[in-house]
Amino acid sequence: MSPSRPPAPQATHEPLASWLRRCLDGEPIPPFTLPGGSAVPRGEGLLELVPESPATDAHACIFSVGIHGNETAPMELLDALLKRLAAGELRLGAPVLVLLGSPQATRQGTRFIETNLNRLFRRDLDRTGMEPERARELMAAVDAFFAHHADRSPLHYDLHTAIRGSRYPRFAVEPFSDSVRTTAEQWHWLAGAGIQAVLHQHCHSWTFSHYSKHYHGAQAFTLELGHALPFGHNDLAPLAPMASLLAALLTGQAPPREAPDRMRFFRVEHELIRHSEAFRLAFADDTPNFTEFAPGTLLAEDGERGETRVGDTPLSVVFPNAAVELGARAALLARSVPPPD
Ligand SMILES: [Zn+2]
Structure with a gap:
């Protein structure tokens, strides 16, 4: 008889708890179940969470991180959220697409490989190269997700950290739109999530959050959540209210609210x-x-x-x-x- 022991049984939801690590290790991720639903991989760094019984007024939520490869705090924030879901502390109540923007840049600890990915999200993009190809994959994933959940309000939070320090370390960039108006509830939620300032864009800029707003009418923001630091050096404590917002949306519950005038507003x-x-x-x-x-x-x-x-x-x-x-x-x-x- 071989003395080797059988492999330790994997925790049922282990692929969720280790999603970020698996993405960065390039490990294939199978479809799997999770508390309240299932998870379906949609490509490298793309995972759709499918609820069994979504809340009636749940949004179709996209949470993206790592569009700039070295902005690790949002990745750790999302990883912690998925671990809570895997552990059964949260129950999935909304369709959610989680996206790791540029696994290759993150592996190399760099903002981007060839060019800034967050300028390439437009349907008439005619450039070639690593980042343009990745932008096309991400746009296709967003299109398929929102098309599949066309009966729900589309929402996209694209999570970043800034290169510089800031008078307001946590701030939202509201993409420009001449047709989609940000709902009042979004300002209440962002204030409740500890966002300190909002910057209104004055014209189209082809960022990922602008893509979802411009082409899908989504409530969408680029959220800057502090300073870009390497893995393991982030202080997630100031981001606890943001984690609460993401958890509320993922479970299909009403997020905490605060008065919008707690935030400072700026226009470009x-x-x-x-x-x-x-x-x-x-x-x-x-x-x-x-x-x-x-x-x-x-x-x-x-x-x-x-x-x-x-x-x-x-x-x-x-x-x-x-x-x-x-x-x-x-x-x-x-x-x-x-x-x-
Ligand atoms: Zn960024």
Whole structure:
């Protein structure tokens, strides 16, 4: 007789508890059951959670993480949520699609491989390469999921962390739309989830959350949840209210609410574009997001376009990055606005 022992029985929901690790190890994931439903892999880093009996007014929810490969806090947040579901602490009550944006970039601990994935989510995309191919896979997964759940309100939270520090470490970027209005309940939920500021986009920008809003009419946001740090270095405690929001949506229950005026609101006024090699931002590299500059302040100098200065109203700088490709956005300039009605 062989002395080898039989393999230890796998916990029933083990593939859910180890989903992130399996994605990063490139391990195949089979379909499996979970408390309240089942899980169906839809491709690399794509997992659909199918409830047996969804709550009547549950949304069709997409939670995406790792669109930038080195933004690990949202991955740990989602991993913890799936572990709670696997352990039976939560019961699935809504259709949910979870997406790990760029497993290859995450394995390499880098923001992206060839180009910024979060600028490529448009149906007329004609570029080739690793990130464009991945954008097509992600767009197809979103299309199939929302088509399959066309009877439910579509919702997409794309979770990120920022390169810089921020006056408001947790903030939402509301994608531009000329037809879809963000519902009042979303502002209450985001305030309840500890979001501190909201940035309204002023024009189309082809991000993942914009894709779901523009093409599917989804309630959709890019959520910036603190600072980009390596795995194991994230402090998830400040994200506990966000975890509660995701858990409520996943179980099909009403999320915690707070008054929207707890948050500060900003609207993008200009995009600062890098036009030439001779480009520099006129402030320190580590200037936190939402730092406000007074009228007349020099913001940037460009070899082609000359100086950019603040006009008559103070402007706050968001996502400054002088090292972007030519023709790309080096910063957003935003103005403080009142909360929406
Ligand atoms: Zn990001």
